[in-house]
Amino acid sequence: MRAVPRRLTLATTAAAITTIALTGAAVLVATTAHAATGCRVGYSIGSQWPGGFTGNLEVTNLGDPLSTWTLRWTFGGGQQVVQAWNAEVSQSGSTVTASNVSWNGSLGTNASTSFGFNGSWNNTSNPAPSDFTLNGVACTGSANPTTGAPAPTTPAPTTPAPTAPAPTTPPPGQTPTGIIGxxxxxxxxxxxxxxxxxxxxxxxxxxxxxxxxxxxxxxxxxxxxxxxxxxxxxxxxxxxxxxxxxxxxxxxxxxxxxxxxxxxxxxxxxxxxxxxxxxxxxxxxxxxxxxxxxxxxxxxxxxxxxxxxxxxxxxxxxxxxxxxxxxxxxxxxxxxxxxxxxxxxxxxxxxxxxxxxxxxxxxxxxxxxxxxxxxxxxxxxxxxxxxxxxxxxxxxxxxxxxxxxxxxxxxxxxxxxxxxxxxxxxxxxxxxxxxxxxxxxxxxxxxxxxxxxxxxxxxxx
CATH class of the missing domain: 2.160.20.10 (Single-stranded right-handed beta-helix, Pectin lyase-like)
Structure with a gap:
């Protein structure tokens, strides 16, 4: 499915805030051994109501700069993404794939970007997702530099410093991610x-x-x-x-x-x-x-x-x-x-x-x-x-x-x-x-x- 620009502000009948941070390191294959890779993900439920909820994610690149990114995760409670903003999002079974849109693909070292989605849930359990990966590497909160030294573990800034602010709507030639159909x-x-x-x-x-x-x-x-x-x-x-x-x-x-x-x-x-x-x-x-x-x-x-x-x-x-x-x-x-x-x-x-x-x-x-x-x-x-x-x-x-x-x-x-x-x-x-x-x-x-x-x-x- 395609994602929508900007977050929907929805009536909340049962507000729930859950935040997770995942930390650790990943090892690169030989063909990319000269690039440091690592990431941190923060996830929160901003609003929740019978049958639906709003999820917010922040991903921080702890490795070498990226020009494009794809974040994947697994839902453990049968949740389904309905629509999203500031990312291209699709779902297959319990696995969700979110990729950058035109204006937020560049992530420098320690830079962050945020996106969100509206989802459905079964009104019984809405657990936080797991198994986050960024460009195929587990998001464990530290990088794998070629020196072997651990990457800094201090939190990335809440607001990244992109080369240009994200526009309210994407530039001509790029369909806004909210449009389906x-x-x-x-x-x-x-x-x-x-x-x-x-x-x-x-x-x-x-x-x-x-x-x-x-x-x-x-x-x-x-x-x-x-x-x-x-x-x-x-x-x-x-x-x-x-x-x-x-x-x-x-x-x-x-x-x-x-x-x-x-x-x-x-x-x-x-x-x-x-x-x-x-x-x-x-x-x-x-x-x-x-x-x-x-x-x-x-x-x-x-x-x-x-x-x-x-x-x-x-x-x-x-x-x-x-x-x-x-x-x-x-x-x-x-x-x-x-x-x-x-x-x-x-x-x-x-x-x-x-x-x-x-x-x-x-x-x-x-x-x-x-x-x-x-x-x-x-x-x-x-x-x-x-x-x-x-x-x-x-x-x-x-x-x-x-x-x-x-x-x-x-x-x-x-x-x-x-x-x-x-x-x-x-x-x-x-x-x-x-x-x-x-x-x-x-x-x-x-x-x-x-x-x-x-x-x-x-x-x-």
Whole structure:
């Protein structure tokens, strides 16, 4: 799986702090005998709640300088990494592998770097991991210099001295580690990267900044009262500041543009769509927003748009949540496109379109929480192919079905979903293969993980 930038700040129902330090030495093989190698790892649980937790790691290089690094460890309690930040993280069984991202690969002697992750656990035991190795050498807290003398055992500085500070988002050309799914394809999605940051507090300022040419990181502060749709051009990151960044009365539209990130914004009372993506727009990431009480779609994607991830959003108090493909007669533009990943979203008492899909194949709907959906969850129509995987359906009578209204059926494959007081859903046909790697949250733990992680205010912006 891929990791996410920056740490999520999650509600803590059972806080637990556990720190470990591992010390000792390792012997190098003959081909690398001239390089001193050694490492120290500190691990802590920052937050813990039923079914989920946040883990933090600091790794210190006690040997010769490294240009890249890979840290591995073993979980002893069945824990699973859900998402991570400031590292590329994957898991196979109980073994977890974390590798540097573009800006933190260089580790000088006694330099440290930190990263973190959200994980799931079984609510019985959450022991600290073991068997840490850095680039294949055990992390035992001392180095193996060629002289044979022990390395200094004084703690490495808490804050390393990198050649440049880690940017809020990686530079253009490097997909942020938080993105999973279709937005990682087609060259990846970087938004504004490490371009200059502008903070806006008015609709006029937001319109100007979002519509300008060139890459930019635009931060929304406070509540902006607006109307209509504000257009976002290429290579933009739109970030809400804190928990209260709000667009009230308007929406954001991406029309024919590419490489856009929208995160951590409250959308209220929009008169059209809250977020509209159309006109063959590509490489879009819509993440950790909260949306309620608007007129039409909360997040609508249509007209040949492609390579999009919609993740960790909360929609509540609203009718039409997420439309994918706007009409039955748009096959010529839509077939071969409309490939979207929807994961870890919270549909909280909403009515329909979670999503309603036309033509896209494969569309990946995984690890979402459907709580009290009153109409239907997912509809696959017009020859679409939808994989519905590892979701949690609670008090949702119609979790998924084929066809909707006047739209003919598509294909839908369902697997590993969890049902509580909900219907079984309708399946049929086959779906194209998913081309990217990902790690599923255990379906029975999705409700806890998503309700503690979705929406605004969870990513520390």
């Amino acid at each position: 279709w937005a990682t394809q087609n060259g990846g999605t970087t938004g504004g990267g490490n371009a200059s940051t502008t903070t806006v507090t008015t609709a006029a300022a937001l319109t100007t900044a979002a519509g300008a040419t060139g890459a930019a990181v635009i931060r929304i502060s406070g509540t902006i009262t607006c109307s209509g749709m504000i257009r976002i051009r290429d290579n933009k990151t739109i970030l809400g500041v804190g928990t209260n960044a709000t667009l009230s009365g308007c929406g954001l539209t991406i029309n024919g543009n590419r490489n856009v990130i929208i995160r951590n914004i409250n959308f209220r009372n929009w008169a059209d769509d809250a977020i509209n993506v159309e006109g063959n727009a590509t490489n879009i990431w819509i993440d950790h927003n909260s949306l309620t009480n608007g007129y039409d779609g909360a997040i609508d994607i249509k007209r040949g748009s492609d390579y999009i991830t919609v993740s960790w959003n909360r929609i509540f108090g609203h009718d039409k949540s997420m439309l994918l493909g706007h009409s039955d007669d748009n096959a010529s533009q839509d077939i071969g496109h409309l490939r979207v990943s929807y994961h870890h979203n919270w549909f909280d008492g909403t009515n329909q379109r979670h999503p309603r899909v036309r033509f896209g194949n494969p569309v990946h709907v995984f690890n979402n929480f459907y709580g009290g959906v009153t109409g239907y969850g997912i509809a696959s129509t017009m020859n679409a192919g939808v994989l519905v995987e590892g979701n949690y359906f609670e008090n949702t009578a119609d979790p998924y079905h084929l066809g909707e209204g006047s739209s003919g059926p598509g294909s839908l494959v369902a697997r590993n979903n969890h049902f509580v007081n909900s219907g079984n859903g309708q399946t049929g046909g086959s779906v194209a293969a998913i081309p990217y790697s990902y790690t599923l949250t255990t379906p029975s733990q999705v409700k806890s993980v998503v309700t503690n992680g979705a929406g605004t205010g969870r990513i520390g912006l």
